[in-house]
Amino acid sequence: MSRGEIVAAALAPHPPHLVYAENPPQNEPVSECGWENLRWAYERMRANLDKLDYDVIVILSPHWQTYVGTHFLGLDNFKSLSVDPVFPNLFRYHYDIDVDVELARAIHDEAAADGLAVKMMENPDFRVDYGTITSCHLTRPQWDKPIVCISSNRSRQYYSVEVMQEMTAQLGRATARAIEKSGKRALVLASNSLSHRHFVTESEIPEDMSKEHITSHHLYLWDMKMIELLRSGRTREAHDLMPEFTEQAMSETDGGGLTWLLAALDYPEYEAIVHGYGTIIGTGNAIIEWPCHAQEGGE
């Protein structure tokens, strides 16, 4: 068996608004348009990723929140209706997801060997979280790749951002090892926004773009600071800044996704591709691609 690898990775935020605005057949609500800067950014990233050959999408979503360790979807298929608990008016999505249980278990086992608390989720009635669905839909709407879905262990809330960093970085290294041993080619997604202070009101027409802006300028400055580090390959600095960023920008990096991704990539020093940045109901979102394959002479 050849050595597996991460062929690409991405920061792929999951606001359901982007799916809502796109009007895919799986989603019940209908919109006029909206958030084009981010949707077109996803389009650009998809165009890049479509050129790659990969076997599986490995994703960590902050909306499968677990407090007793890290969990992995552990059945071959999940099919149901996902209704966003916060924005049910925007996201009621019929999904049919195949899971790469073999790789999920391999990552589970690697993480367990590293001393992390882990558990496979094997209840067929379980509903896949809308973060996973949204990010995967926006990245690969064909749904023709199996996924490995990893929960967000809320160690940040139990302990601190620093402890979250240590635990999810360990999980990232375990993920990379498991992928390498599996012989599979993987796309790795961290499904999270950057600054994450929502508006607590919603405009009458959710896609009314005249109402969309960042919640506050200081959050915007934090987002730009972090994006600049990521796009210029200063990812260890980004990692070190993560606790402060998470606290100050109330960032969804508290779920560990970005930390996990950077660790899985062993802190890339090459430039990442920022496909776009925009706000969704006040939160800051960037779509960023790490073209790992290009760094290994693949192109």
Added chain:
Amino acid sequence: MSGEVVMSAVVPVHPHPLLAAKENAGWQNLANAYEELRQRIIASGAETLVIYSTTWPSIIGHQLINDPNPKWTLVDDDFHDLGSMPYDFTVDVEFADAWNDANKERGLTSRGINYHGFPIDVGSVVAVSLLNPDNRWPVSIVSSNVYSNRAETIVLAKSCLAAIERTGRKVAVICAMSLSNRMFTEPIEAKDDRIHSLKDDEWNRKILEFLGQGRLEDVAQLSRQIHTQVRVQKVVSFKPMWFLSGVNGQNNNLIGEVLAYEALHGAGGAVVHLLPDPNPSGDKEYDEDDVEYYSGDRDVLAGDGEAQDVGWENPEADDGKHGEEVGEGDSHDSETVQSSAGAGDGALAVKGASQDGVAGGVGGTVERTVMINTDSAPKPVGAYPHARRVGDLLYLSGVGPRQAGSDEIPGGAIKNGSGQSQDYDIKAQTRACIENVKTILEAAGSSLEKVQDITVFLVDMERDFAGYNEIYAEYFTTIGATRTTLAITALPTPIAVEMKVIALS
């Protein structure tokens, strides 16, 4: 119609008593307590169950289920291996709609939720499944907004009371919540379950001791401290007690009974029954501002920049102070700098421009104001602060000569205890009055030199003007504030002079 809250209860949110009671004696004890509570709800004559669940977080205001028959199968994110939780509930849609309307009338963002497949949260599903397995009662389930603090939660409770009144329902209010909510972060054997730490256990027992005595408002007033001490910082604050106390009139006039207290994977779970006390002792001890309307501080959609100046809260890591007081008064976006009450002598100030000095109620512009109190100035004779900062200006309540702490009046009171007039020294009273003004200004970061305008009230212009004017000149000649001196018939304490001041902050 006149509905009422016939009883209230606290129940745990974890699925163990529903799905795995037999695996642990404590979980079985909780399941038994649920059944005992169910029997008590039957006996109470309740017609609708109101469920406030901490495991249903919302962001866009509050959400209320108004699907008449929500039906699904829930699996817990963490404890999926315990099994599935199919549910098929009956919702009191009329009540939910009335509550939703009342929320909006009181300034809250609120909406009904009627979508097939909407994920009702685990706390609500466990509570309704165990308390209402036969759909004996329709339910009304409300979310817990992640950003909301006391003011918003109290107003939510008052909206609930309005809905009870409008619909005439007899309601049992159930809070689905943990006490301490720290779970073990690794899997444990069922037999090994226990409260996560002695500290958590001690706090839980303290909370339950209060609830067992029916001292609900006392627990509500400890909410921030409880949150800091024994709560994982998932949300802004430990708010269910605010809601539960709010629907019970924010007092301690209850009869409480703890039916069970057990560990749920380390967290503290309890079943508590609370009944209105038919013979209350009047032990209403609350000292925080009451609030009727939520004026809001988050009109961020306006995009005019004002939103950046107000209401900044960290929902994940609140320190128990940050933004807690915002909007709790009946003024827009007010903050209490110091919680102790206190102010000058001015009944005049109460009537004229103290606590209601900034526009209250729904609507209006958002202006950042801060209430200021200091222990170094005389205590109030009414519900108003010593001063209030609005933009760059400080508005002081009426200030008299009484001394902080002792209430002694330098120069003597103008009347004795029998109400008979007596001699006094207007110069001493004036000096003390100005010194009190100086103290309050300095407590607010200002000074006498920044006074812009003074209104002086004298009870005997003919007798006192000259003496007052002499002392006044000692302080204010070089400052040059504008001044108005008025003769009035009386002040609320036996003093001869009071000053109302506006200064730069």
